[in-house]
Amino acid sequence: MAWASPVPHNQRLVSKGGGDEAVPVDFDIIIDDGEGPSSLSVQMDTDMRVAVHSHSRQRSKFEAEQLVASPGSLPKPMTEHQREHAIRTIMPTATHQMLAKLPPELLQAKSPEAQDLRRQLSRGATVVFISAGLPGKRFTFERAAELGIKSVIIEHPDSWAASLVEQGIIAKFLPVDMTQSSEEVYNTALRLIQQLEDDGLTGTADAIATFVELSVPLVSRLCEALGLPGHRPAAVDAARNKHATRAALKAAGLPTPRNGLIRSEQEALEIAKIVGFPAVLKPVSGAASLGVKKVTSEQETLACYREIVDELKTLVVSSGALIKGDPSSSPSSVDASKVIDLTVLCEQYLDGGEVDVDVIMSDGEWVYAAVADNGPTLEPYFNETWAVCPSLLPKEHQVALKELSVNSVKALGFSSGVFHVECKYTSTGPQLIEVNARMGGGQVRECNLLTWGVDLVEETLFAALGIPAGPAVPKKPLRCAAYCYVNAAKSGTVTDAGALEALRSRDGVVWAKQLARVGTKAVGPQEGLPTWLCDLLVTAPTSKEALDFLQSLEAEEPVKVDSR
Structure with missing residues (x-):
């Protein structure tokens, strides 16, 4: 069996180009067995949007905005001058002062000893987590506790994570009314984080992180406002918008499928002629995925465009999921049609098998990229079937997929952190589906840990703290x-x-x-x-x-x- 090493060997990544198709992806998975939070489904940790009904929980303008109109009412990204001012005026924490005193080459070394040093540096740090996700995310907070990190979770008052304080897993749970708008949630979270400075238990926050997709834009803005390490908001916003992602790749000279935005029936016909068939229509919003349609003719394009727009107009947000329905029928749902962007993206259909590439970036360069194959999805719903790691693809295909993944992350403006990148290797070469600016859900963390000994939870925490990454990876899979x-x-x-x-x-x-x-x-x-x-x-x-x-x-x- 041949595999591509997940660590770089001094090669410079240059995209091979080629390919001009796109892919229908991202159906939101709604699990509702009608039995509330005791449902077995809440044990899952998944990237899919999951509706787990809770009778005490009413969600949320925040979720509606981040699902269908991200970044919603969150603040605009700062200018470079504003960012520099925030960094200069905020006193470095003890953790960051200690980091500044250590030689960079010592922190960046790829050895078990260097990894132990990075773990020691994280001990005692205070990390604020925005959103806890489903109970299946519990392992992320358990790992933080094992590292000696003082975790603070900001979430809705009825979250399952509130009990983690009594269990000794986290230091504090700070309730925030998540039924508010994104702007109100941001302002409340910012105030609570600033107040930690006077908290005898935690002290000033050293980092802000999340493992929940909907909270990534919020975290990026909180980090920016407080001068803490984190993703640039503009990069996050581009990654969560399908058309903006395509534009960034095209500007960087990376393979980009023919695509166009549709805002009217007339544009639907015009764009379809340019893109060609088969094609895929999907809402431009990063999470509004219920309307994904494959089309093979102009007539189908027009009919499906009408269906998608009608479908988007009937969406409501219930327990963090987009579902079709009447907002008045459920007191815990929010009418999404008031904020949703009805623009539809049309792009060519991608052939070939889908893969995941888990990437770790540090100081602008990649230090880890592992490829896993995904089995064919069950159409027409594109439900996941299986995955295997390391990839079974030819080594040269794996290398090309890693190159595209890393270059795509860079093209969007990211420099550090953990990324879950979805691609396809088509008949004309590798093509990007999307970049997720956080650790993958489901079995992704366990798969990387079992195969390559790399803990993506640990690496996410290091990146949030500003600690350089350099995981010690074996030459062969474990x-x-x-x-x-x-x-x-x-x-x-x-x-x-x-x-x-x-x-x-x-x-x-x-x-x-x-x-x-x-x-x-x-x-x-x-x-x-x-x-x-x-x-x-x-x-x-x-x-x-x-x-x-x-x-x-x-x-x-x-x-x-x-x-x-």
């Missing part, structure tokens, strides 16, 4: 990993999940998590978006063996569905 969410093959009632317990005791099975509760209805692809029944993660000596093992377990149908 083991190979494969994982999947098992999709319901048919609609019916979940009758049995007992086989999962037996799977957990088998060699090579890292976990087998139940996601669908016995007695609940499962949806098959014939009726709609398939239900995820369970989450499987396995390891083996090679990627092919790992994938074969995973698919054999999936074929056993560990969660039974009765269609009668």
Whole structure:
């Protein structure tokens, strides 16, 4: 088996170019078994938008803005002069003063000893986390506690994360009314963070971070206002806007699919002629993904454009998810049509297999980039099937995908941090789907840790603190990993999940998590978006063996569905 090393070898990354197609992606996954926060679905950690109904929670102008009109009412990015002024006028914390005294070459070394030094530097630091995400994100705060970091979580008062204080995992939980607008949430969070300076337990915040996609724009602006390390807001905004991402890649000379913005029926026909077929129509907003449509003719383009606009006008935000419905039918939902951008992006359809590239940047250069293959999605909903790491693609394809991923991150204006980059290797070369300016969700952290010994939670915290990255990576993978969410093959009632317990005791099975509760209805692809029944993660000596093992377990149908 050949793999591309996830660490650089003094080569300069130059995009190969080529390719002129795009891809239909990003269906929001709505999981609602009607049983509130006790639902098994809340155990998940996923990049997908998940609706977990909570009777005590009413969300939120903030979520509506960040889902469909990001950055919403958040402050505009600062000018260079304003940024420099903020940095000069704010007193460096003890952690940052200590960092400034150490030789850069010592901090940037790629050795176990240097990694231990970076961990020691993070000990005792105060890190503010904006949003806790689903309970499946608990491991991020547990890792911070293991590093000796004093964590402060800013979240809605009824968040599951409030209990982490009593459990000794975090230092403080600061409740914020997340039903407010983005501007109001920003102002409240900024005030609370500034007040930590007088808190005897935490002291001044050394860093602000998040593992939640919707909070990335907010975190970037809080870091900028307080002179702390973080992403530039302009880079974050560009990454979350599909058209802005394409424009940034084109300006940098990177492969970019033909695309155009549609704001009227007349433009729909004009843009379709330029882009060609097959093509994909999708809302331009980074998270408004319910309207993704594949089209093969001008007639389909016009019809689908009308469908998308009509669909967007009926969206509401419920528990952090975009769903179709009437805002008056649910007291916990917010009418998204008042803030949503109805502009539609038309771009060419991408062929080829999808991959994830997990990238770590430090001081403007990449120090880690690992490629994982994704299995074919279940159309028409583009539901995920499986993934395997390291990639099974030819080594030269992996190198090209890493080059495009790193160059795309740079083109958007990022210089440090952890990124989850989605690409395709098409018949004409690598193409970017999107750049996520945070660690990937789901099994991504565990996969990188098992395969290459790299902890993306740890690296996210280092970047937030301004500590240089230089993970010590083995020359060969420690083991190979494969994982999947098992999709319901048919609609019916979940009758049995007992086989999962037996799977957990088998060699090579890292976990087998139940996601669908016995007695609940499962949806098959014939009726709609398939239900995820369970989450499987396995390891083996090679990627092919790992994938074969995973698919054999999936074929056993560990969660039974009765269609009668």
